[in-house]
Amino acid sequence: MGIEQVQVVIAGAGPVGSVAAAYLAQHGIKVLLCEQGNDAAQDLRASTFHAPTLEMLDQIGVTEKLIEIGLKAPVYHWRDRKSGEIFSFDLTEISDIARYPYRLQCEQYHLAKMLADRLEALDNATVLFEHRVVDVEQDETGVSVALEHMTGIKHVRCQYLIGADGANSIVRKWMGIDFDGFTYPEKFLCLSTEFPVESKIPDLALVNYISDSDEWLVLLRVPSLWRVLVPALEDETDEYLLSDEKKTKVFDGIVGDGAGIETQHRTIYRVHQRVAKQFRVGRVALIGDAAHLNNPLGGFGMNSGIHDAYNLCEKLVAVLKGEASEDVLDLYDRQRRTVTHAFTQQQTLANMEMMRAGQDEAHRQRVESMRALANDPEKRREFLMRQAMFSSLADAAAIV
Numbered sequence: 001m002g003i004e005q006v007q008v009v010i011a012g013a014g015p016v017g018s019v020a021a022a023y024l025a026q027h028g029i030k031v032l033l034c035e036q037g038n039d040a041a042q043d044l045r046a047s048t049f050h051a052p053t054l055e056m057l058d059q060i061g062v063t064e065k066l067i068e069i070g071l072k073a074p075v076y077h078w079r080d081r082k083s084g085e086i087f088s089f090d091l092t093e094i095s096d097i098a099r100y101p102y103r104l105q106c107e108q109y110h111l112a113k114m115l116a117d118r119l120e121a122l123d124n125a126t127v128l129f130e131h132r133v134v135d136v137e138q139d140e141t142g143v144s145v146a147l148e149h150m151t152g153i154k155h156v157r158c159q160y161l162i163g164a165d166g167a168n169s170i171v172r173k174w175m176g177i178d179f180d181g182f183t184y185p186e187k188f189l190c191l192s193t194e195f196p197v198e199s200k201i202p203d204l205a206l207v208n209y210i211s212d213s214d215e216w217l218v219l220l221r222v223p224s225l226w227r228v229l230v231p232a233l234e235d236e237t238d239e240y241l242l243s244d245e246k247k248t249k250v251f252d253g254i255v256g257d258g259a260g261i262e263t264q265h266r267t268i269y270r271v272h273q274r275v276a277k278q279f280r281v282g283r284v285a286l287i288g289d290a291a292h293l294n295n296p297l298g299g300f301g302m303n304s305g306i307h308d309a310y311n312l313c314e315k316l317v318a319v320l321k322g323e324a325s326e327d328v329l330d331l332y333d334r335q336r337r338t339v340t341h342a343f344t345q346q347q348t349l350a351n352m353e354m355m356r357a358g359q360d361e362a363h364r365q366r367v368e369s370m371r372a373l374a375n376d377p378e379k380r381r382e383f384l385m386r387q388a389m390f391s392s393l394a395d396a397a398a399i400v
């Protein structure tokens with residue numbers, strides 16, 4: 001049997017790889033999307049789509065469907081738990097810039113699943129589940145990729161390979177690219193419940209960053225659930241974190257009667273801040289979590305990965321159609337790697353510092369700086385543009 005030939009192989013059918021495959025297929029490129037899992041993973045991690053991401057996704061025809069499934073959150077809150085003071089940020093204030101002036105609350109797997117189904121219906125796209133990239137070799141004319149499946153190894157030859165295979169990317173490892181940064185010492189616990197938390201907390205927004213001198217948490221609504229994200233103490237074991245005792249303690253602090261709350265999911269996450277040293281080596285490029293990781297405060301991981309996918313694929317289409325030289329792929333690396341360092345990493349680190357500022361004087365200063373930000377129209381607009389990720393896209397576009 002001959003070796004299958006395609007123009008682009010994409011490793012990983014998470015939200016980012018699926019978007020890249022859909023974009024390329026829509027532009028007439030022959031693509032193969034391969035995924036080690038047996039379906040688009042029912043992944044609960046990302047729940048926020050930012051405004052410019054929704055504009056990009058509209059180009060591949062999925063935004064309206066996501067809006068049908070998801071919840072529009074034009075307003076998000078930063079709340080001082082003890083005093084009850086709320087600082088409100090309203091994205092309709094930037095509706096002169098944002099076509100979708102809200103955060104869309106919708107679990108990431110809806111996007112990956114929707115795109116995989118659409119790709120399967122196209123002649124120039126193939127989706128292979130239960131096919132794991134195990135080997136990558138490139139030469140001057142292309143890339144050879146070996147895919148392990150249940151009964152053997154499938155060999156594919158392509159002109160370009162995109163590694164969208166997540167945090168443990170084997171594509172990144174085959175390329176020998178360092179993944180510098182650090183792993184937070186504390187783990188993060190995410191609990192979800194169908195309980196109507198809004199019935200216990202007045203004026204709750206759909207997205208809430210809540211803190212006081214001792215603790216912080218993120219409280220987010222997705223269509224059918226409330227999700228709570230809390231940091232774990234370093235000495236708390238996984239067994240304890242997943243226990244009813246911990247669940248009760250967390251919800252005691254939120255709704256008062258934690259023992260009465262039933263949860264639908266309890267998940268522990270390790271969180272990292274890491275950036276690949278290169279986003280492109282020859283005919284191989286990295287996008288999404290394969291290229292960078294950050295804490296979830298602000299909802300930037302998947303969104304920035306989709307921004308990578310668009311940036312790269314736009315250039316790749318031009319190269320494959322003979323309209324641009326391969327050098328343009330270096331520009332992908334420069335633009336996206338620069339904003340990953342300058343924006344995504346910096347902003348998520350700052351968001352984490354803001355949440356865990358600490359006690360007494362540190363907490364007073366935190367409240368003071370949020371108040372100053374929320375009450376200054378110019379600073380507030382700049383903050384909204386930054387947190388909605390418009391600024392980082394403009395910064396990337398300015399790099400030549």
Ligand SMILES: Cc1cc2nc3c(=O)[nH]c(=O)nc-3n(C[C@H](O)[C@H](O)[C@H](O)COP(=O)(O)OP(=O)(O)OC[C@H]3O[C@@H](n4cnc5c(N)ncnc54)[C@H](O)[C@@H]3O)c2cc1C
Binds near residue numbers: 034
């Ligand atoms: C608690 C939490 C909340 C978050 N909330 C948000 C949010 O609201 N907004 C946001 O933007 N981001 C958020 N993130 C981050 C977001 O989940 C990730 O950035 C996003 O999932 C990255 O997508 P990806 O497609 O690059 O990688 P992944 O989603 O990890 O997908 C990679 C895919 O590659 C497959 N794969 C791996 N290895 C191979 C192989 N060798 N061969 C074939 N397939 C392979 C995997 O099975 C997987 O399906 C959150 C993260 C956490 C932990």
